[in-house]
Amino acid sequence: MFTKQGWAVMFDEESRVTILSTGSFSMLTFCIFVASVAINKYEEDKRIVPKLIEPPSVIVAPSHEFCDGFLYLIAVYTRVNEPEARNRFRNSYGSLSSKYNFTVIFPLGTGDGEANNGVMQEYHQFGDILQTNFDDSFRNLTLKAGITSYSISNFVRENCTSVRAVLKLDDDVEWNVQKMVAKMATVDVKGKRLYCEVRQCGIPQRLKGGK
Ligand SMILES: *[C@@H]1O[C@H](CO)[C@@H](O)[C@H](O)[C@H]1NC(C)=O
């Protein structure tokens, strides 16, 4: 739109013109970069989306009777390669299972060979693993939330319809078991509701290093 001369006339100083042109050039580069990232992201999503249309295939799942006799199911999200996080949960909150009438399940994706072998051992030892066939990585966190919700809801629909409520937890959350169970005792079982906390005027973290 502007010739170099045009700029010079506007600002009357060669150096400012240069700065501005460089600025607008890098602005343009930035815009192209943002656009190409957005396009790549879209392409990536397009690759991922078809995988969400079908439920991911189940590798191992707790038995059909897993939920029998329990009022609540607690799905705890852990990383596939962090068995210690699951053990921590089993030994802490998990030990209150019969007192508060809940059972615990760990939905997972797949990891490397070693992680998968470990998961198989855990499954045989504890029977509380639901592993479905998708790559469980941090980069895939959104996908993971989607797929594990997908896997867990399929599992519940097929194998766990007797519980009153399902609680989804991250493994780094501290919670008051007594209060939570009291809350779950009041859920409207016929209403097919999703309960969650609404944070009024919450500001999402958009820093580069944030999630
Ligand atoms: C859990 O609740 C069910 C239904 O009320 C009951 O049959 C069962 O015995 C309870 N289990 C425990 C461990 O208290």
Ligand SMILES: *[C@@H]1O[C@H](CO)[C@@H](O)[C@H](O)[C@H]1NC(C)=O
């Ligand atoms: C995310 O999951 C998809 C589907 O399982 C997989 O193809 C892809 O490689 C994963 N991406 C990363 C970065 O792990």
Ligand SMILES: *[C@@H]1O[C@H](CO)[C@@H](O)[C@H](O)[C@H]1NC(C)=O
């Ligand atoms: C339901 O449980 C059975 C028995 O463990 C398992 O084979 C099946 O995959 C489970 N269904 C889902 C959708 O997880």
